[in-house]
Amino acid sequence: MEIDPFIFRLSIFILSIFVGYYVVWSVTPSLHTPLMSVTNAISSVIIVGAIIAALSSNDGVIFSSSSVFGFLAIVLAAVNIFGGFLVTQRMLAMYKKKKKDK
Amino acid sequence: MSPNLSAILYLISGVLFILALRGLSSPETSRKGNLFGIIGMVIAVTVTFLSVGNFTSGFIYVLIFLAVGGTVGAFIAYKIPMTAMPELVAGFHSLVGLAAVFVAISAFINPEAFGLGTPGNIKLASLIEMAIGAAVGAITFSGSVIAFLKLQGIMSGAPITFKGQHALNALILVSIVVLTYYLCSTQSSNLFWILIAVSFLIGFLIIIPIGGADMPVVISMLNSYSGWAAAGIGFTLENTALIITGALVGSSGAILSYIMCKGMNRSFFNVILGGFGATDQSVGDKNKEQRPVKSGNADDAAFLMKNASSVIIVPGYGMAVAQAQHALREMVDTLKKNDIKVSYAIHPVAGRMPGHMNVLLAEANVPYDEVFELEEINNDFANADVAFVIGANDVTNPVAKTDPQSPIYGMPVLDVEKCKSVLFVKRSLSPGYAGIDNDLFYKENTLMLFADAKKMTEDITKNL
Numbered sequence: 001m002e003i004d005p006f007i008f009r010l011s012i013f014i015l016s017i018f019v020g021y022y023v024v025w026s027v028t029p030s031l032h033t034p035l036m037s038v039t040n041a042i043s044s045v046i047i048v049g050a051i052i053a054a055l056s057s058n059d060g061v062i063f064s065s066s067s068v069f070g071f072l073a074i075v076l077a078a079v080n081i082f083g084g085f086l087v088t089q090r091m092l093a094m095y096k097k098k099k100k101d102k
Numbered sequence: 103m104s105p106n107l108s109a110i111l112y113l114i115s116g117v118l119f120i121l122a123l124r125g126l127s128s129p130e131t132s133r134k135g136n137l138f139g140i141i142g143m144v145i146a147v148t149v150t151f152l153s154v155g156n157f158t159s160g161f162i163y164v165l166i167f168l169a170v171g172g173t174v175g176a177f178i179a180y181k182i183p184m185t186a187m188p189e190l191v192a193g194f195h196s197l198v199g200l201a202a203v204f205v206a207i208s209a210f211i212n213p214e215a216f217g218l219g220t221p222g223n224i225k226l227a228s229l230i231e232m233a234i235g236a237a238v239g240a241i242t243f244s245g246s247v248i249a250f251l252k253l254q255g256i257m258s259g260a261p262i263t264f265k266g267q268h269a270l271n272a273l274i275l276v277s278i279v280v281l282t283y284y285l286c287s288t289q290s291s292n293l294f295w296i297l298i299a300v301s302f303l304i305g306f307l308i309i310i311p312i313g314g315a316d317m318p319v320v321i322s323m324l325n326s327y328s329g330w331a332a333a334g335i336g337f338t339l340e341n342t343a344l345i346i347t348g349a350l351v352g353s354s355g356a357i358l359s360y361i362m363c364k365g366m367n368r369s370f371f372n373v374i375l376g377g378f379g380a381t382d383q384s385v386g387d388k389n390k391e392q393r394p395v396k397s398g399n400a401d402d403a404a405f406l407m408k409n410a411s412s413v414i415i416v417p418g419y420g421m422a423v424a425q426a427q428h429a430l431r432e433m434v435d436t437l438k439k440n441d442i443k444v445s446y447a448i449h450p451v452a453g454r455m456p457g458h459m460n461v462l463l464a465e466a467n468v469p470y471d472e473v474f475e476l477e478e479i480n481n482d483f484a485n486a487d488v489a490f491v492i493g494a495n496d497v498t499n500p501v502a503k504t505d506p507q508s509p510i511y512g513m514p515v516l517d518v519e520k521c522k523s524v525l526f527v528k529r530s531l532s533p534g535y536a537g538i539d540n541d542l543f544y545k546e547n548t549l550m551l552f553a554d555a556k557k558m559t560e561d562i563t564k565n566l
Contacts, residue, residue, distance in 0.1 A: 013337075020354055024353060030457060036322070056214075069205070073200075094464040
């Protein structure tokens with residue numbers, strides 16, 4: 001019997017949880033706020049689904065009941081992607097090391 | 103684009119997201135990490151465009167909506183003050199949650215576009231994943247909206263509790279499982295809408311009983327939820343990038359919640375069940391007898407600090423409220439000119455979100471290698487001359503170590519009282535969030551400075 005592709009995705013999922021676990025523990029506590037904003041930004045990769053949804057209608061109809069939700073989701077995810085990455089960048093730019101004393 | 107190629111590219115973008123988080127292990131590598139994250143996102147979006155391959159007029163609209171959202175996001179990112187970061191993050195979580203709900207709805211209405219079957223005959227596994235994605239997304243959305251309103255002060259930060267709350271929540275959670283079951287067996291769209299509506303409701307109900315100072319846990323928890331919602335949608339779409347990201351974000355939020363709970367010595371369930379502070383108020387009132395307090399002014403504080411050789415600053419949420427971080431750094435600059443060693447001590451739950459104080463200090467140009475975490479610096483208090491507590495309260499309360507009756511007993515606290523002298527900036531003697539008196543106020547070596555944090559720091563600088 002062939003293995004259901006779902007099992008492969010589940011494997012990726014489970015292993016990613018472990019990767020996430022170890023990676024996040026290595027994040028220095030002083031960067032926990034940027035961690036939250038950047039995880040926010042990357043979880044907006046859900047925009048992938050939003051794009052598929054927005055382009056889902058056939059026959060040249062642009063706004064169908066399913067694509068409208070896609071377009072709305074694109075806006076929301078885009079706010080998050082741009083907002084999340086930029087605000088993270090803004091924060092990280094502020095973390096400076098002590099200047100060497102004279 | 104062939105499905106195999108796009109799958110590999112999605113995998114690469116997932117790996118780049120892992121590297122983005124990995125970069126945050128130190129401030130030096132963090133900026134590069136953020137760049138990896140951006141590249142990962144660009145790859146994911148581009149691959150999606152190419153694999154849909156539908157460059158009709160609909161595509162133009164996609165770009166327009168993308169640009170609109172992007173402009174709004176960029177504008178917010180540049181305008182937002184650093185003190186408002188908790189609200190911003192809560193707001194962003196709500197958007198991820200809602201986006202997940204919308205994608206799930208779209209997939210439910212038009213499953214053909216996603217290759218999941220036909221309406222009314224959606225593959226069982228996809229339907230379950232969709233339902234999970236939609237439910238968790240809806241909970242994330244409404245929960246984050248409440249968290250946002252509480253942080254923003256539009257809604258009172260006080261816990262809202264009522265009789266039968268826990269029973270009601272449990273009932274709703276059970277009904278979500280039951281609804282999902284029936285949705286899968288009947289494919290009824292009505293059940294799908296009810297499921298979403300009920301999930302919105304439970305998200306709202308879960309967050310209202312949680313008080314303002316527990317927000318660090320709540321925000322981390324919602325961060326985690328937004329990840330699980332993304333992962334649920336990732337399974338529906340069979341998209342590796344989304345699955346990896348969802349797992350990363352989900353575990354990241356869970357770890358942060360754990361760290362925050364540990365910082366308060368409370369179990370996760372204790373926080374979630376809520377109502378902390380409100381119930382303990384009466385205990386605090388009972389043993390409130392008048393005890394003598396030494397209070398001083400900026401002149402006294404300046405005198406004490408001028409004669410010190412080392413000073414430890416303990417910032418808390420009050421500093422953020424008073425926007426005193428810049429004034430504080432100026433005071434520290436003056437101290438350093440007088441050859442006084444200054445460091446900062448940060449409690450894990452200081453502020454309204456994990457790492458909140460660190461960002462504010464970084465904004466005020468405090469070098470990050472002068473800022474220490476609780477475990478790193480706690481032994482240094484005994485050797486320091488002055489502890490300057492600004493806007494923190496419960497996290498310095500020695501009662502947590504001495505009084506097993508106290509609601510905060512066992513919570514790790516900063517050993518501020520071990521310093522030769524303690525300067526405590528506070529507007530009044532009112533108890534902190536936990537509703538208990540701080541023993542530190544009445545210690546022999548404590549000098550209370552009753553004033554607004556910003557004004558007091560400025561006055562001290564003048565007197566130095």
